[in-house]
Amino acid sequence: MSEITIDGKVCKARAGLTIAEVAKANGIYIPTLCNYRGLKPVGSCRVCTVRVGGRYMAACTQIAVEGMVVENTAPDLEDMRRSILEMLFVEGNHMCPTCEKSGNCELQALAYRYQIMAPRFPFQFPVRQVDASAPKIVLEHNRCIQCQRCVRSIQTEDGRRIFVPQNRSRRRKIGVDPRLVSELTDEMALKAMDVCPVGSILRKEVGFAVPIGQRKFDKKPIGTEIDEEITR
Amino acid sequence: MSKPVIATASLAGCFGCHMSILDIDERILKLIELVEFNKSPIDDIKTFTKPVDLGIIEGGCCNSENVEVLRSFRKNCRILVSLGECAIMGGLPAMRNGIPVKECLEEAYLNSLSVAPEDKIIPNDEELPIVLDKVYPCHEVVKVDYFLPGCPPSADIIWEALTAIVEGRPLNLTYDMIKFD
Numbered sequence: 001m002s003e004i005t006i007d008g009k010v011c012k013a014r015a016g017l018t019i020a021e022v023a024k025a026n027g028i029y030i031p032t033l034c035n036y037r038g039l040k041p042v043g044s045c046r047v048c049t050v051r052v053g054g055r056y057m058a059a060c061t062q063i064a065v066e067g068m069v070v071e072n073t074a075p076d077l078e079d080m081r082r083s084i085l086e087m088l089f090v091e092g093n094h095m096c097p098t099c100e101k102s103g104n105c106e107l108q109a110l111a112y113r114y115q116i117m118a119p120r121f122p123f124q125f126p127v128r129q130v131d132a133s134a135p136k137i138v139l140e141h142n143r144c145i146q147c148q149r150c151v152r153s154i155q156t157e158d159g160r161r162i163f164v165p166q167n168r169s170r171r172r173k174i175g176v177d178p179r180l181v182s183e184l185t186d187e188m189a190l191k192a193m194d195v196c197p198v199g200s201i202l203r204k205e206v207g208f209a210v211p212i213g214q215r216k217f218d219k220k221p222i223g224t225e226i227d228e229e230i231t232r
Numbered sequence: 233m234s235k236p237v238i239a240t241a242s243l244a245g246c247f248g249c250h251m252s253i254l255d256i257d258e259r260i261l262k263l264i265e266l267v268e269f270n271k272s273p274i275d276d277i278k279t280f281t282k283p284v285d286l287g288i289i290e291g292g293c294c295n296s297e298n299v300e301v302l303r304s305f306r307k308n309c310r311i312l313v314s315l316g317e318c319a320i321m322g323g324l325p326a327m328r329n330g331i332p333v334k335e336c337l338e339e340a341y342l343n344s345l346s347v348a349p350e351d352k353i354i355p356n357d358e359e360l361p362i363v364l365d366k367v368y369p370c371h372e373v374v375k376v377d378y379f380l381p382g383c384p385p386s387a388d389i390i391w392e393a394l395t396a397i398v399e400g401r402p403l404n405l406t407y408d409m410i411k412f413d
Contacts, residue, residue: 117381118376123321
């Protein structure tokens with residue numbers, strides 16, 4: 001057991017835990033997006049960026065080490081996170097009013113939490129295709145934020161990946177193994193949709209099942225369950 | 233002191249945001265006491281007749297007329313507000329942004345069903361506004377001061393923003409007011 005401070009609060013840290021895990025265990029919310037419980041963190045979105053000794057690092061990948069002094073809610077850090085979210089909004093085609101995931105979307109929920117009324121960057125309106133060729137799921141590339149949660153979590157019983165990153169840089173997209181995806185079970189299709197933070201993986205033939213007002217982030221901001229830890 | 237003057241316009245939108253303005257219910261009586269409406273579809277005044285304090289824009293810019301109206305709003309209004317997703321990010325009309333304009337027009341006027349199939353043309357009268365290459369958010373055409381998201385924005389966020397701006401106090405937005413759908 002070691003000790004670190006996050007925004008001045010002393011936090012007990014079990015050996016080997018990341019800063020994000022230590023913060024959560026101590027009732028401090030650090031926003032994450034590409035990180036997902038049970039999956040190996042990759043630090044691809046940088047929304048969880050914190051400052052340790054003047055250096056910026058991803059809280060989801062950085063292991064907490066004895067004596068670390070972590071800044072989490074400094075105004076410039078929060079603004080940097082907000083700008084990352086805004087960049088994610090402008091670089092894809094995020095049409096919330098038409099999206100099946102609206103209200104359950106983590107990107108949208110973070111934008112609500114950070115009160116993003118309009119992004120400061122110009123919209124890119126990239127030309128991306130919708131792939132509905134698989135029997136159980138639709139791949140909506142317009143909404144993909146390259147978090148790779150699906151790549152990391154959805155695998156066949158013998159450990160083969162169904163979702164795979166293709167190409168590099170701006171042309172990068174998440175493709176599927178055509179044969180493996182055609183064998184996807186309902187259960188795995190549901191898991192894939194749930195693991196996707198945005199509306200990029202959708203189950204076919206179902207949608208808009210939960211009415212507005214009862215969806216995950218309709219009433220309470222993302223991270224509320226961790227915030228409430230503090231007051232308890 | 234004279235009442236603050238408000239103007240509104242619907243550009244490439246569906247008028248849903250204007251419906252949401254009317255959705256403030258009986259508060260509309262108080263609104264009439266608080267402000268005076270100028271150019272707006274609500275009172276059907278077509279041109280600006282005096283300087284306006286607050287301009288409210290619904291919808292993005294999809295043609296030359298939208299751009300002209302938006303620029304006249306910027307010129308005549310002290311404060312300009314983008315109301316709703318279409319004004320802020322193009323919204324549903326912007327779903328055509330990945331498709332060339334030629335293909336859009338052909339799909340709408342040449343390849344679609346028609347009651348006069350032998351007579352299909354793409355409208356091209358000089359009276360008609362020219363369709364832009366894509367749909368633009370308002371703040372990429374002129375400077376916009378405030379943004380109220382939602383599809384449509386709730387009556388409550390509209391009311392809160394209107395009264396805050398008119399009274400010159402900071403906006404007090406609660407979590408359930410900011411929604412993108």
